[in-house]
Amino acid sequence: MAIIITDECINCGACETECPNTAIYEGADDWRYADGTSLEGDVVLPDGKSVNAEEAQEPVSDEIYYIVPDKCTECKGFHEEPQCAAVCPVDCCVPDEDHVETEEVLLGKQRFMHPE
Ligand code: SF4
Numbered sequence: 001m002a003i004i005i006t007d008e009c010i011n012c013g014a015c016e017t018e019c020p021n022t023a024i025y026e027g028a029d030d031w032r033y034a035d036g037t038s039l040e041g042d043v044v045l046p047d048g049k050s051v052n053a054e055e056a057q058e059p060v061s062d063e064i065y066y067i068v069p070d071k072c073t074e075c076k077g078f079h080e081e082p083q084c085a086a087v088c089p090v091d092c093c094v095p096d097e098d099h100v101e102t103e104e105v106l107l108g109k110q111r112f113m114h115p116e
Pocket residue numbers: 003018019020021022023024067071072073074075076082083084085
């Protein structure tokens with residue numbers, strides 16, 4: 001399951017630098033699969049979707065920090081617990097019920113983005 005940032009976010013920015021997958025972006029910023037990962041050029045994602053890793057993608061939110069579900073592994077493969085939730089001062093990083101994934105899938109995403 002990915003983590004989602006709720007509208008209680010106060011835009012402090014503390015979570016952004018903690019994410020091992022570079023899945024967190026400031027509101028209104030574009031995002032890329034290549035940011036902070038080993039992905040480059042045309043890739044086929046674990047879910048079968050074809051994308052260009054360096055292509056700028058539309059922000060998920062224009063107002064608050066946001067998490068890209070495709071890049072969030074709930075910190076699996078790096079840490080015991082979601083680092084964004086651990087540092088958020090207002091506890092607004094919560095499980096995203098719309099993106100429920102098994103541990104196996106989350107670890108597969110992590111290995112796909114960071115194969116080394
Ligand atoms: S749970 Fe981990 S991987 Fe997901 S957004 Fe938070 S810090 Fe990043």
